[in-house]
Amino acid sequence: DVKVTQSSRYLVKRTGEKVFLECVQDMDHENMFWYRQDPGLGLRLIYFSYDVKMKEKGDIPEGYSVSREKKERFSLILESASTNQTSMYLCASSPRGGVVLNTIYFGEGSWLTVV
Amino acid sequence: AQTVTQSQPEMSVQEAETVTLSCTYDTSENNYYLFWYKQPPSRQMILVIRQEAYKQQNATENRFSVNFQKAAKSFSLKISDSQLGDTAMYFCAFMRSGGGADGLTFGKGTHLIIQP
Numbered sequence: 001d002v003k004v005t006q007s008s009r010y011l012v013k014r015t016g017e018k019v020f021l022e023c024v025q026d027m028d029h030e031n032m033f034w035y036r037q038d039p040g041l042g043l044r045l046i047y048f049s050y051d052v053k054m055k056e057k058g059d060i061p062e063g064y065s066v067s068r069e070k071k072e073r074f075s076l077i078l079e080s081a082s083t084n085q086t087s088m089y090l091c092a093s094s095p096r097g098g099v100v101l102n103t104i105y106f107g108e109g110s111w112l113t114v115v
Numbered sequence: 116a117q118t119v120t121q122s123q124p125e126m127s128v129q130e131a132e133t134v135t136l137s138c139t140y141d142t143s144e145n146n147y148y149l150f151w152y153k154q155p156p157s158r159q160m161i162l163v164i165r166q167e168a169y170k171q172q173n174a175t176e177n178r179f180s181v182n183f184q185k186a187a188k189s190f191s192l193k194i195s196d197s198q199l200g201d202t203a204m205y206f207c208a209f210m211r212s213g214g215g216a217d218g219l220t221f222g223k224g225t226h227l228i229i230q231p
Binding site (some may be wrong): 029030031033035038040042045048050056058072088090092094096103104106108109 | 121124150152157158160165188195206210216217218219220221222223
């Protein structure tokens, strides 16, 4: 089974702190994603990466950055956390290409509270 | 850009009833994939069913089936013989063909409650 692991399930950080959310997948997937989930807004794409060191902005990249130094790991960085970044963050990965393979696998989510 | 609309924020039905969740989408693409994901209270996203746009036949997975109307850009999910464990958030999602590198576009979700 594909496993996408988010190392921190629950975090509480102070305004202005630098926050790292880590995600690791074990299936050699090329594509990795960070989503943010808020009530009534569904899931919104923050950043995605289709290869090592490659990154693309999603729909709501402001206030976030990402790092992908190794294929299996995709980090989301909040340079200076703010209270409006309190949310649940979901990491996902998928293999590249192929009709059968177009499926995305999700981690269990990281709940971030910024106080 | 694609958009996905789920017009029912919340639905409630009795156990064993059949329920249909609505989803419409907008795209200029001709080839794409549509998904329904279930998110129970554990927050783990679970793939319920997938439909390839080039296939006319509606996808079915046990009690779950879809009504895919490509011309109308509609993709509804029918759950038959609903069970208490079906209580969850349900998200409709769209993916462009060509590798999926830019991920899924989600609707805002429908909270489905199955009453005993």
